[in-house]
Amino acid sequence: MPADLSPIDRAKYAASRRAVDFVEDGMRVGLGTGSTAAWMVRCLAERVKAEGLKLQCVPTSTRTAELGRELGLNIVTLEEAGWLDLTIDGADEFDPELSLVKGGGGALLQEKIVATASDRMIVITDAAKEVKHLGAFPLPVEVIPFGWQASRTLIAELIGGSDVMGHEITLRMNGDQPFRTDENNFILDLHLGRIGNPRELSLLLNQIAGVVENGLFLDICDTVIVGYGDGRVELHDMAGREVGDEPVPGNVFTDGDL
Ligand SMILES: O=C[C@H](O)[C@H](O)[C@H](O)COP(=O)(O)O
Numbered sequence: 285m286p287a288d289l290s291p292i293d294r295a296k297y298a299a300s301r302r303a304v305d306f307v308e309d310g311m312r313v314g315l316g317t318g319s320t321a322a323w324m325v326r327c328l329a330e331r332v333k334a335e336g337l338k339l340q341c342v343p344t345s346t347r348t349a350e351l352g353r354e355l356g357l358n359i360v361t362l363e364e365a366g367w368l369d370l371t372i373d374g375a376d377e378f379d380p381e382l383s384l385v386k387g388g389g390g391a392l393l394q395e396k397i398v399a400t401a402s403d404r405m406i407v408i409t410d411a412a413k414e415v416k417h418l419g420a421f422p423l424p425v426e427v428i429p430f431g432w433q434a435s436r437t438l439i440a441e442l443i444g445g446s447d448v449m450g451h452e453i454t455l456r457m458n459g460d461q462p463f464r465t466d467e468n469n470f471i472l473d474l475h476l477g478r479i480g481n482p483r484e485l486s487l488l489l490n491q492i493a494g495v496v497e498n499g500l501f502l503d504i505c506d507t508v509i510v511g512y513g514d515g516r517v518e519l520h521d522m523a524g525r526e527v528g529d530e531p532v533p534g535n536v537f538t539d540g541d542l
Pocket of ligand 1: 319321373374375376386387388390391395
């Protein structure tokens with residue numbers, strides 16, 4: 285493990301390093317977006333370089349595509365890959381059922397398309413993202429810019445009448461302009477506190493005109509790998525929890541790669 289990382293980066297690195305062990309030669313792999321996924325892309329590129337793996341990698345954002353290309357990964361489109369063996373991505377929250385909130389970085393739409401076009405999704409996180417109930421992290425909802433205020437009004441009516449507490453909705457900003465996704469859409473962040481029924485909320489949100497997708501990932505994630513600052517990892521899957529207390533082997537990076 286690189287020596288001079290902060291504890292949080294060490295945790296992200298440990299989870300990433302373990303996750304790329306699941307990649308095999310010849311696989312078609314979805315690459316997530318965000319600071320944790322960026323570590324995974326670096327770890328994967330190191331494995332490809334060291335072992336000569338032949339992969340097709342489908343990124344979930346322009347940011348990830350650029351990083352992957354810079355590091356020499358074979359970046360292809362989802363159309364070219366057709367279907368994926370595995371997607372590895374970060375998350376903003378996960379619960380005991382491995383339901384997720386994603387989209388803190390605004391990439392939820394491509395992330396959901398790529399993850400659901402994969403045989404398996406592995407999520408890599410640090411321990412702070414484990415929650416009993418989803419919702420403390422504001423739920424991102426991608427909306428088209430046309431009529432976004434009307435979509436917001438309808439969302440406010442929906443969440444005001446459902447079993448979630450509170451209903452502040454904020455338009456995500458980038459400086460003094462609305463944040464734009466890779467598809468040029470807006471993001472509304474729903475400050476819910478706690479989501480009592482994620483399935484119902486997800487279905488109802490996606491029925492609102494103007495809503496493209498929401499950041500709830502339900503029945504999509506197969507495994508969560510939690511990394512810790514000391515290099516340990518824990519694997520959570522639907523069959524229960526397996527704890528790995530061996531530090532992830534390190535020294536895969538040179539300073540230049542960081
Ligand atoms: O849109 C961004 C993604 O859903 C990210 O995977 C998520 O926000 C987690 O990002 P990070 O690893 O930077 O905390």
